[in-house]
Amino acid sequence: MELKKNPKADLSKRSGLFFVIGLAVVMLVVWQALEYKKYDKVKQYDTSMDVDDLLDEEVPMTEQIKTPPPPPPPAAPEVIEIVEDEEEVEETVIESTETSQEEEVIEVEDVAVEEEFEDVEVPFSVIEDVPVFPGCEKESDKKKCFNSMMQKHIRKHFRYPEIAQEMGIQGRVSVMFTIQKDGSIGNVRMRGPDKNLEKEAARIISKLPKMTPGKQRGRAVKVPFAIPITFKLQ
Template identity: 65%
Template structure:
């Protein structure tokens, strides 16, 4: 028996139509994907907007000058010149001379002399004659010698506190002291990261010898001096 095929059940009949439809759909999706645009939302920091503009417009400099004073008036010339007789009484104007008579004694009035008081304390960098460390008397550059001898003194008397050494405490102690008018050391002040390090710095400064005091205009003055003492574990 011969089998008959229903033309409506033929799957290959509309294959070309399906192919074209699918191709058009794919191209449309590709076009949409390429043309699709997204916009990123950006937040601006108001602090960044307060930056001053570096581009300044150059403004021509305008100089204002005070106008010169008016010229003095011209002398008045009389219209007529009168000639007086020799025996006529003429009043003459006498002009006193400003020259001094060498034989006349000049009297000076008492003047109030105001003495400028020098400050009682002059910084080390500004004092005329810096304090003299023992051993620097014959050195020309006494300032450099003073600083060098201070550094040697600190190195010689330096001792690291045992407790801080075991705990690994390090730091720098800023020390300031005053060479008094008699050459002694006083008014020692310090600031550091640890009390024991400050005490050790004070002990070193207290061992400084008596010095020749600094002088300003030939007068002994107090001279403050500052130096850092650094505590570093090797």
């Protein structure tokens, strides 16, 4: 049986080449489509609004203001007139302070010079006459009685602050105060572990009665005193 087709006319032999050529053409078209750019039309604008050139102009520097020179000093007079001093100056006469034998000497009586007594503070431990706590007037050892009465006063008015109890705060508060010259209590200072304990110590000291002031060389003086108050939980 004879073949109807010419073997030279067989197109299947070059189908691979045609496929590669077609693929290359498609890739070229796709690349051109991706790279295609469209630009807007350039609009005409008024060049008179361009102020860039104006900003580039150099600004002239201001001239330095020159101050006028000071006026020349007045010319000195050609002739100097000499004015005579007609005023008379009284001479100071220094008289001798020495007394002559003829003058009577007046005797001056002895002038009592009042001794100045400085307002000083004398510590409780060295003062001559200690302050007298009410109730110790008849005691021979007033210093010992003073300390004993202070302890009684503290125990009588002592109250443990509730907030300190709840927080478990305890410790010693050092209290310092001054017995004034009139027997009153002043200049109270405290130092302790807690403000509530210090406040209670100040309240106890404020309850102190008025005392007989301490004396040094027979004069009332200020007497500083310090005592610890211990707050201890049971």
